[in-house]
Amino acid sequence: MKLVTFEVNNEQKFGIYTEEGIVDLSAKTGLKDIKSALEENKFESLSTYANDAVDYKMDEVKLLPVVTNPSKIFCAGVNYDEHRLETKRDHTQHPTIFFRVPRSQVAHNAPMIIPHESERFDFEGEIAIVINKEGRRISQEDAYDYIAGYSCYNDGSVRDYQLHTSQWGPGKNFEHTGAFGPWLVTADEFEPGEVLTLETRLNGEVMQKADTSLLLFSIPELIEYVSSFITLEPGDVIVTGTPGGVGAKRQPPVFMKDGDIVEVEVSKIGILTNPIKSEKLMQSEQVTDGAVEVTNS
Structure with a gap:
């Protein structure tokens, strides 16, 4: 469903x-x-x-985004080995977790916005899960019982701000930079531990491709770890990490620009599609439109 x-x-x-x-x-x-x-x-x-x-x-x-009002959005960083290697990070004993806020999200077919402050807006195709019931200190063995379903996610990253310091929060939370959709496929459509494939395309060109067998920390491990420090609640979202191939680590770098189309496809779920819009150009068009209105009045 x-x-x-x-x-x-x-x-x-x-x-x-x-x-x-x-x-x-x-x-x-x-x-x-x-x-x-x-x-x-x-x-x-x-x-x-x-x-x-x-x-x-x-x-x-x-x-609209699959869950418009989650109380918490957890994101796993560098959770595929290829991405860990391209970012030159050590393999850690525990997952790297950061947070997103609901206002940073847009829906399927809605534009992801390049902020006025950024010249380095990057794609990150991912798989998201939604939590179905309250739980704390959930074991890996019980983790799948806490999943309502799965969706596609694009953890659009404002690299300029993400790299200001060692803390990633600002670069992950500009408004209208992350995409969540198009729908939630309920967990009963999947076998526990079923391998899902993930592919990110920019203007039709494959930029990222991997499957969940390559996760450094599996979905049950992420649920166990996150629930060790906070109670998970219905509607909470866990975004499981992006594979290698992000634009910032390509030679030369490939950042999203106004007019681009980015797609995140996950097997058995579907395709999340978003056009890219520049806030600078949108503001310029508004000023131009306003000038025309004044001239013709």
Whole structure:
């Protein structure tokens, strides 16, 4: 089952994605989003509506990030060996974890924005998981019981700011720089430990390719580690790391520019697609438009 969060008539809803369109779960359950369904223990019952007639065609809605309001977004850094080697980092005994804020995220097909302050906006294709229930000090053996589903993620990185200091937070949290979507594929569609392939493409050219067998810290290890220091809650997101091939480490470097199209494809999930827009050019266009309006008034 594929679950989407969307907006229609300025109202946030969520539903089941099908090839014909979207089944409106908000209308059927009175819930507004995936997180609410998890918190109220109604998530598993959503499948009963899977064969209902669709309420909206895809071109009638605006997609939103899969979980719009997670209380926590954890990201694993340098979690593929090829990426560790290209960044010249030592293999650590524990995962490298940093945080994102919800406001930094955009949805499938929404533009990822190159900030005014940046000339080095980079792609990072990843796989994200969403937590289904509260848990603390979760063992690796029990970890898969805490996964609601899987999605694609682009941990867009403002390298200029990321490298200001040893702390990555600023470079990972500019508004509209990370993408999350297009939908959540529920965990019952996967076998525990099933190997998933990940590919990132920039303007159709493959830039990153790997699979989850190459993770330095597996998904159960990440869940165990993160839950050792904080309680995981329904709707929390764990982004599992990017493979080698990031733009900053290419020779010459390849950074995203206005007009580019970036895609993150994960097997059994789908393709997350985002155009790239420059905040500088957007501001310039607004000024130009304003000048035209003044001239013609």
